[in-house]
Amino acid sequence: MSINRRHFLINTGIAVAAGAISAAGQNSVVKATLNPAVNDLQNWANVREQFDTISRDYIHLSSFFLVSHPRPVREAIEKYRRAIDDNPFLFVEQNIMEMPARIQAAVAEYTGGKPEEIALTNSTTMGLAFVYQGLPLKAGQEVLTTAHDHFVHHEAIRLAAARVGASVKKIALFEYLSTVSEDEIVGRISKAITPKTRVVGITWVHSGTGLKLPVRRIADAIGEANKARAEADRILLVVDGVHGFGVEDAAVAEMGADFFIAGTHKWIFGPRGTGIVWAKPDNWKILQMTFPAFSMETVGAWMSGTPLKAPMQAAWISQGGFHAFEHEWALPAAFEFHKQIGRARIAERIHALNDQMKEGLAKIANVKLYTPRGNRLSSGLICFDVEGMRSDEVVKRLLEKRIVASTAPYRDSYARLAPSLLNTPEEIETTLRQIKTLAA
Ligand SMILES: Cc1ncc(COP(=O)(O)O)c(C=O)c1O
Incomplete structure (x- = not known):
């Protein structure tokens, strides 16, 4: 333990004597457990078997809505739940500081990029709200979005823009779905960008039509528009990625988004009430904090009565407040499940x-x-x-x-x-x- 961390723990009153830590705390990352009889996940029947609590009386064609936990995820949640119920103070106290970094690492293995680029949230909605509320938007600037995004995305934009007096423009990305093309989508976005545009907010896969957007090409078009802009006026691309994440074979960190937001309780099969935001550290730095961050830097600044010097970072969202730790901490089991299947x-x-x-x-x-x-x-x-x-x-x-x-x-x-x-x-x-x- 570094001096800083020890100091932080002692001063925030969440440290206990090392000798008093329970054995449960040593088992901090729970491995995914498969039923040994069906553990070859190269076989689709065995993959289906992992969803062993879902009703077999139905054909489930709405599973994207909310996950039925597959066995390895359910077991990981259950192990953490039992450990927390067994000794809430000791188990949570021992794991709360280290666990986010381990989960960030598991997520980053899937998204590409680095662990410190991942924030842990409770849902797509929460991630969208954090990002839009924190963006450096000003009166007179505009958020360009589309007519096809989910209610929570439009609401996150509306609330953030209203707070600072920015405007919102919504455009249709195609004339007819029957003839839609990548060129049409990219062309419409490029045409709608004006000197006022500071943010472009899009959805990777539209839940209203099933249309998937060419995010990389949109990012490239925005990159072209940004060539003529100063860093402080750069157009930022915000992507609600929830219905591509866990479906597409794409590394999120390579897609060209500035902020990528997704729930992990849909196609990723993560615990209900989990989600992520991915952004590069330079983009995290420009987000304003809108939520008390439980970190050494923020608590340290508060305690010493000095201004906060460190810039905003992904981990600060992940550690904000107590929540259903057994669900958040079991998230690596879902990424492990995806990895095992491929x-x-x-x-x-x-x-x-x-x-x-x-x-x-x-x-x-x-x-x-x-x-x-x-x-x-x-x-x-x-x-x-x-x-x-x-x-x-x-x-x-x-x-x-x-x-x-x-x-x-x-x-x-x-x-x-x-x-x-x-x-x-x-x-x-x-x-x-x-x-x-x-x-x-
Ligand atoms: C495109 C899209 N974005 C966001 C959401 C909200 O997701 P969450 O429940 O993770 O907040 C949904 C809901 O399914 C959705 O379809």
Whole structure:
């Protein structure tokens, strides 16, 4: 323990004598545990077996909504829960300072980049709020966003802009989904950028249509616009990445975003109530703090009554306040699960199931498929309509057949399916047969 850390712990009253620390505390990172009978995760049936508490009476095509914890994640949560219940003070006290760094390292292995670039949050919503509230936005500047983002993204922008008197511009990224192209999307964003634009806020995969944006190309276009700008006026790219994260075989740190935000309780299969923000240290530095950060630097400044000298950093979000530690600390088990299966294999499998569903839907008379076919402009979400039927009616009729679909919570609300690792090609065929009957 460094002098600084010891001093910090003693002065904040959260240190105990080393000899009094319980044995539970020594077991601070819980390894993912698989059922030994089905531990070869190169086999999709075995991967499905890890979701051993989800009801087998349904075909789950809305798993992106909120995770059913797979076995290794559930067991990690359970081990931490038991240890905390056994001795809340000792176990939490011994692990609270070290644990975020270990989790950051596990996340960074998946995202690329460095552990210190990762902040731990409770959800996509919380990450978006932290980022937009902290951005160095000024009156007269503008946030450019799109007509296709989730309510919580638009609200995070609206609240942050209103606080400082900045304006918000929302643009459509395509004329028709049936003809949308990368060029059209990138061209529309480039055209909408003006000298006032300070932030561009987009969503990697739209949960209202299933459209996937070419984030790298958008980042490059913004990079071009930034060439003529001073550092302090640079346009910042904020990405809500929740529905690509855990699906696509992409390293977040290479995508070109300035701030990448995602919940990890959807496609990553992390504990419910977990999420991350990724940003380079230079970008963390420009965020203003909007939340008391539980760190040596901030507490030290408070105690000594001196101004805080250290710049904002990702870890300060991660350590803010007590929360459901058993969930946060079990997050590495989810990334370990992804690693064992393989990020490229996961992407391939989800795309194959989605292709199967989209090809099938496209052949059914009276069904309109909105989500682009192929992999370039779509990911793991599919939106469609059955002619003459409201989307909630489609969902209700599928549920009668024990197929869990959803509606998209947007003004134009389509029926939505999300084939995932929990599904099989046979389930896709069953679903297509039911939709064909509905549409007949
Ligand atoms: C695109 C998008 N962003 C954000 C959210 C909110 O996510 P969270 O529940 O992690 O806050 C959702 C919800 O599913 C979403 O679809």
